[in-house]
Amino acid sequence: MNSKSTSEVRERLLDTAEDLIYRTGISATGMDLLVKTSGVARKSIYTHFGTKDDLVEAVLRRRDERWMDWFRTEVRRAESPEAQLLALFTVLRQWFGSDGFRGCAFVNTAGETGDPDDPVRQVAREHKEKLLGFVREICLDFGADYPDALARQLLILIEGAINAAHLLGDPSYADDAQAMARALIRR
Known part of the structure; x- marks a missing residue:
């Protein structure tokens, strides 16, 4: 071959x-x-x-890379750091409304493993850390007084919107999360 x-x-x-x-x-x-x-x-x-476990890990690592590249590219299209912070949720809403949206692959698969040291959980953790790091970059560009705290709060909104949109079948949870993000940014 x-x-x-x-x-x-x-x-x-x-x-x-x-x-x-x-x-x-x-x-x-x-x-x-x-x-x-x-x-x-x-x-x-x-x-x-x-092994199947090796295949699953490779699948998740590749998905992480592709999803993060897509998400960064789409969010960074917004012209200013403030607009990018809000675009986090605009981009999510587009994803939520796409065919085949089934929530976060990393949360879904991590939920199938009980061991925090399982490679699936490790990849999921790394994915969320990368997402948090990306949000933090935008918070720094925005000039937030407390970029780490704001990034963590926005990550909670992102994760909540993903899970609510998935479980309740309603993409508009991204709009609600964006409204909450707008309030956080302006305070």
């Missing part, structure tokens, strides 16, 4: 596993389903990832 086809198989596995895990969860994404859905032999899965 040449490196191009090896890379294509790996990407197909990651794409398929990400879709299945996001839609149905880790536990419901068995190897038989992954083989059937991806069209890739079970042996190839183990060749590329070793």
Whole structure:
């Protein structure tokens, strides 16, 4: 197998596993389903990832990278730091209204593990730390008196909006969170 086809198989596995895990969860994404859905032999899965846990970790790391790149790019389109702080929620609302929105993949998968040292929980924690760091960057650009505190408060609003929109099926929770963010920014 040449490196191009090896890379294509790996990407197909990651794409398929990400879709299945996001839609149905880790536990419901068995190897038989992954083989059937991806069209890739079970042996190839183990060749590329070793274990299902390794595959899940790779899926989440790739999703983290892609989601954060997308989110940063969209939020940074706003012209000023204040507008970017509010755009956090405008961008989330767009995501909430998209086909297939099922909440935060990291919260969903972390909820399937009880061990705080589990690699899935580690990746989820790292994702939230990156998100917090990005929000903090904008708070610093904005010139907030207490950028760490404001970033943490905005992260709570972000997480609350994601979970409420997912569980209650209503994208407008992003609007409510944005109104609360506006009040925090102006105080």
